[in-house]
Structures are given as structure tokens and as C-alpha cells.
Amino acid sequence: MRNGAETVPEAEDEARLRAEAVAFTRYLIRDEPTPEVSARYAAANRTLLGGESTARERALLATCLARPWTLPFLDAVEARRQAPSLLRDKVLVMSAVLETTTRFGARFLPLKRSGPVLLLELAVLGFVAVFRVAGGMVLVRVLPGLRA
């Protein structure tokens, strides 16, 4: 068991899982999940993520749900840590669920860009990605319970 780990109650609160589905869908594709997508996300969580989580992992999740603007930063900073992350796992599960629907799947399909436009967009996205990590590093220091 990981440090400070606790077992998530078996019947994880359906309402909380649905709230996560909403927050993660908004974060990932700036859209609202359909009830079917939320239900599938909840089912995937129960199947794949019903195990243990640490106090820090729960705090990260709670912060993202209470203050959705922190999610892009905390997800980015978690990506830099080479450690298991419940938040990353949950966002990945949401991505998988969204990608395999007819309604949202197109947002995960390849985009065609001309060479210069592609390079410009990659530069902007790269800058944003780095900014998110930097912002995340600050947030983990100032918000309670998030330090590794």
C-alpha cells in the first residue's frame, strides 16, 4: 500500500463521479458530457480505480473539483512527476471514454495543418504546456495538502 493510503469506499458516490465527468470533459474538450458518457466514466472508474488512494491524491482531486481552473495546472504538474497519480488516471479514463464516442470522437482524430501553421500552433501549445507546469508547481506549494 502506498504511503498514507486509504481504501476508497466501494460504492463511490455516483454524484461525485458525475461531477468529475463534467469537470474533466470541460477541461479536455470544453464541452458537456452526455448522461451516457458520464455513466460510462463512472462505470470505468468503478472497474479500474476502485482501489486505494493517498490523502494527497484525494486533496488534489478535491481541489480540482472545487476550483476547476486549477485542473489544467495540477494535471500538468502531475504529468512531470514520475509517480502514480489518481488525478492523471481519472483524466485519462475520461479521455478514453470521450475518444470512443461518435459524438466526441472526432475531437481526437488527426488534424491537417500546413507546415507553417503547424509549427506556429505547436510553439503556442508548447508554451502553454510549460506555463501550465510552472503554474502547477506554484499551486502545489500554496494550496493546502498538495505537496508531494
Add this chain to the structure above:
Amino acid sequence: MTDVLVVGSGAGGVHAAWPLVERGLEVAMLDYGNEDREYASLVPSEPWLALRTTDESQHRYLLGDRFEGITLGGIRVGAQLTPPRLFIPADTERLTPVDSATFSATESLAKGGLAAGWGAGVFPFDDADLAGAPISAADLAPHYEAVAERIGVAGDDDDDLRPFLGECRAMMPAMAIDSGAERVMARYAAQRERLNAAGLFVGRTRLAACTREHRGRGPHRYFDMDFWADDRRAVYRPRWTLDELAAKDGFELRDRRLVSAFREDESGVVVTTTHADTGEREEHRARALVLAAGALGTVRIVLRSLDRYGTPVPILCNPYTYAPVLNVGMLGREARDERHSLAQLTAIYRPEAADGRIVQAQYYSYRSLLLFKLMKEAPIGHREARAILRRLQPVLGILGIHHEDRPSARKTCVLHRGPEGGPDRLAIDYRLDDAEALRHDREERRLFALFRRLGCFALKRIRPGHGSAIHYAGTIPFGPEGKGLTCDRDCRVRGTRRVHLADGAVFPYLPAKGLTFTIMANADRVGTLLANELA
């Protein structure tokens, strides 16, 4: 009485059985026989992009009903084993457990074995590749031809790979390559002489797939669905040969049987099995036995039968590295939708002063294995990862690199008796020595440098760990008379009268080429020899 029992319905088993049945012998195939009963019927016969926007039930086979297509945690072996292919390794953790801290083994108890999901790359061995074996490429030549006709092989017969792969009369026209691979080939053609002088040779991958109608299969329709479904059975699976065998007189499939051991008596061979559904123990008798349970499955059966628990035997598996690459030739270009999902190109790198030794790489384009799996590996937030990877996907390729493997005292497996009522456990210890690891590192760097000349820039080097190539061999290798736990030229296990091997277990050396086509050809040779003896 049955003439021959064949254990295993994989690449080795079906091609060993074929010549025996053709000669009119009575053959019974014993196999555990797992199958996909869940997903195959759900996957529409449609191109990848079309079904992604129209098929409401795509999540069922893309993610799996138990979300088994979402893998959390570290890098996993066998990304091509998607939910519709997960019947392939099913039950092996429970029934054929492996203990190892250094090697991850993927085995199969499925109809068709591992090749029910293989990449279908076909690479005949030459004499150098058969080092240590008492057979030559000339001995295998007629069997390569017979197997090529049976399975359907598509490729170029006069490209730069021909000196390494030889000619194949039964070959169909090569599979069309996708836009990314076309760009690589265009750059290769422009610098061919210089690249050849540096030791690099590139061509379209020879694939066990039909580009025209052949034995009721194909032609391939370029739906990019090869990791998910078997459209028109265009890509070869041993199951297609099994279906053909099942329609012949003299062949019987006894599936749902887990084979534990064999023994010989005056009348022939007796094989003991346990029925998968009833748990009933049974005995099967025949004049001869062919073991083709995979290099690991076969060594279990041999060590158990000869009561050689605790005795270390060798194990080989090609060391494997892969790298996502940016194919800059695709920048700003439109990628054609029609494509196959298998290896587009094969590159053979012959390092200087390597005595004919080669490194082999396969170039794939990444699309139909879903974006979220790439997002997981990106060291940035998921939102930016999605945005970046969607833009990069048309220029993204994967380079999979195989190295040769030779036996050493650091690469062994040992069978341990299982606890009361439990299965025996195979303990594998596999470590490279420093010289091997350094050589791989050096040759991969050189290969990446050569690929940069082809416009492909490696982003990251990923070593998924020993065993990840899923090319297992060398566990009961060809060996000199008097040496135990080896086999003779006819692949007969030394110390037995009529127990033959027809899988990767017999090869004492693994070149960097995939071995499965050679497993099939050698199995055809073993079946032919046995047919001559028994008929």
C-alpha cells in the same frame, strides 16, 4: 490408433499438421483453444475513420466491456493486443505462470496461438541466421515456398531487402504503403547509394496478407483495422489453416485440453491432458507426438515429462526498443485514409564489421491504436497533449527495433513444481551482459542517425523490457548427440523415440528478424519428415 498427436494450434502446430494430413495420416490436435466470443461480431467491416464517427457501440470493442483496453500505470507489452485480441493471452497467468523480475512473458492458450494477433511480418532466415542449427536455408527453401503459398505472402521481390530475405515464388504483389511511408521511401530512393554504403537497406515489409483473392481470403481492403478485426481474413492467422485442416479427412481437433505431459511405451506415445471445462483427466495415444505449444509451453511439457524440474535451460527473445518518430516529410501533406495498420517498411541495418549480423527495424504509422494511449505517455497536461498529438499524428511514426539474441548463462529458465494442486511455475532469469547492452545502444543511435537522413527524427527511446518482442526461442535447441534437453536434426527430443518439436524451442540463435515464418517452414519440414517415416 491416431498416427500423430500435435500439441498447439499456433503457427507451429498447424503447419506441422498439414503435411501429415496431406499424406493421409490420422492426426489429432490437442489445444486449450481459447477464442474470442465477445467482440469479433461487434466490429463492423468499415474503415477506421468511418466507424469512429458512425458506430455507436465502438466503445465496446475499442475499450472493452470491462474497460480492459484502458491500461493505467507503466508501459505495457503488446500494445497491439486490443480488447478483441485479449483472448490470446487469456488464462495464461493462472494456468502457465511465469516468475521473473527481469522478463515479461506473453503466452497464449488460444486457437491460433500468439499469431492470432501477430504483426504478420515474414522474414525468411539465411544460412547466417540459422547459426548453430544443423539445417541450412536450402533445407528450408521448399518449406518456405509451401508455407508462403498456404498463408499468402505479399511483398516486393526485387527491392533492397531481397539479398536479406531471398526470393519467394509464391509472393503476391506488395501491400500498398501509406503516405508517411511513401515519403520515407522517396527520401531513401534519393540517397540510396550513400545509405546502402552506410549499411542501411529499406523496403516494403513482406507481410503474410493477401493483396488478391487467395484460398478464399482477401484481398485486403486497407481499412486500418488490422489490430481490431480480421476483415476478409486478409491477414494470415493460423486459424485459417486450422479451418482448412478441419475440413479434411483424418484431422481431428480435440480442444479445451490442457496438456500436462507425455510418456512413451512400446505402442507409441501417451499424452495426458485435463479438460478445461470438466476438469477430467484424459490420456491420448498415438504413434508419434509433435509439440508446438510455443517455446515456453513446450519446454514446460518436456521438463515435466522428463522429470527435469529444477534444471536450467536456455531462453532467447529478441531485445526490443521502440521510438516514436517525427516524419518531417509529412509536414503539411495530406495523409491518405486508406492504409493497413501493420509494419509499412522494414529497414535492415548491417553494422560495419558485424560478420553479417543485422539489426532490423519496422516503421509503422500511428493512428488506429487511439490517441489517449499516446496522451498518457506525454509529460504534459492532457488538454495540451490532445491538441499537440492531433496535430502531430499525421507526421508521427513508430520505429520498432529488434536485435539478435544469443544464449548465455544469464538467460535461463527453470521449471519448478507447483504447490499441491497448483500449476508448475516457470522461473525466467534474463539479463544482457554489458557488451550486448552497449552494442544495442550504439547501433540504435546509428540507426536513428540514418533515419534522420530519411526525415524521421526519434523523439524518445523506449525499452519496454526483456521479453517484450514476444519472439521466444531456444529452450530445447538443436544440440549434439548425448547432450540432454536438446533435439536432433529432425527436431526429435533427444532421449525420446518419437517426440518432435515444431516451434521456436529448437532455434539455438535468434537473428534480428522475426522468427515465425521460419517456425512455420520448419514445422512443415518436421511434419514432412514424420509423414515420410510413418506413411
